[in-house]
Amino acid sequence: MNANTAEARQASQRGTAGGLSRPLEDTLDTRHGAILYLDDVTVSFDGFRALNKLTLDIGVGELRCVIGPNGAGKTTMMDVITGKTRPDSGSVFFGQTIDLTRHAEPEIAQLGIGRKFQKPTVFEAMSVQENLELALAGDKSVRASLMARLTGAARTRIDELLVTIRLADLRQRPAGLLSHGQKQWLEIGMLLAQEPRLLLLDEPVAGMTDAETEKTAELLCSLRGRHSMMVVEHDMDFVGQIAQKVTVLAEGRVLAEGSLAQVQADERVIEVYLGR
Numbered sequence: 001m002n003a004n005t006a007e008a009r010q011a012s013q014r015g016t017a018g019g020l021s022r023p024l025e026d027t028l029d030t031r032h033g034a035i036l037y038l039d040d041v042t043v044s045f046d047g048f049r050a051l052n053k054l055t056l057d058i059g060v061g062e063l064r065c066v067i068g069p070n071g072a073g074k075t076t077m078m079d080v081i082t083g084k085t086r087p088d089s090g091s092v093f094f095g096q097t098i099d100l101t102r103h104a105e106p107e108i109a110q111l112g113i114g115r116k117f118q119k120p121t122v123f124e125a126m127s128v129q130e131n132l133e134l135a136l137a138g139d140k141s142v143r144a145s146l147m148a149r150l151t152g153a154a155r156t157r158i159d160e161l162l163v164t165i166r167l168a169d170l171r172q173r174p175a176g177l178l179s180h181g182q183k184q185w186l187e188i189g190m191l192l193a194q195e196p197r198l199l200l201l202d203e204p205v206a207g208m209t210d211a212e213t214e215k216t217a218e219l220l221c222s223l224r225g226r227h228s229m230m231v232v233e234h235d236m237d238f239v240g241q242i243a244q245k246v247t248v249l250a251e252g253r254v255l256a257e258g259s260l261a262q263v264q265a266d267e268r269v270i271e272v273y274l275g276r
């Protein structure tokens, strides 16, 4: 294990104090501009290659959209990044020096990679604000003590987050009474509370109304630069609203990459995914 990895592991074992510090802030080396680099990653299930020598990188502060047909390997790719699935071969680097394949799932979350699954998983009986406080604390068991000594910085951060996720007016509302879209924004806020360097979002607008989808696009665009993001989506209108660079996955590897207009005009992409 090299020095940086050892340092990262120690930092991740320490955890975050009140969710306000990000222990790896100084150890994540992104001098070459990439926050994530997958190199030649292969994952097989019973001989079937869900990922087949996948190579892909995400720039610091970038909002990358990943599209592709069912079974292309999008979820498997996110599982590999977050440590849920180990690749058979290949490497997955977070910054220049942290090899994610050497870390367990909770460590990877501590390292600064947040993942939003398709279904919202907020605490329904708690208010919007309490959900954010909990996320900031990072652990349910510390909530009581946190509430007693919520620092000024934490209060400010929660106020900021409420504005970012467009729920400032609903801070006291039980999360269970929010609309589907509002629950998704709350969950994004809960992830942001942990100050992720990289945010993985799996079909964030599935089931949303058009108005909610538009607001989500605005929200994600507002996070650009501050957080690096990878968004897997099938909703092409939404992708059109947020996309800079789009990666098309098919059969476990990158089929095409470029602006949405470029990949939409690519005959191979039309053939396997978009249709005529």
Ligand SMILES: Nc1ncnc2c1ncn2[C@@H]1O[C@H](COP(=O)(O)OP(=O)(O)OP(=O)(O)O)[C@@H](O)[C@H]1O
Residues within 6 Å of the ligand: 045, 046, 049, 050, 068, 069, 070, 071, 072, 073, 074, 075, 076, 077
């Ligand atoms: N645990 C597993 N065991 C066996 N096969 C799996 C497993 N996980 C995924 N697969 C297979 O790997 C391939 C890639 O699946 P994956 O879920 O990554 O695709 P996807 O691009 O996310 O698809 P979708 O758009 O439908 O979510 C599929 O053929 C799937 O059946």
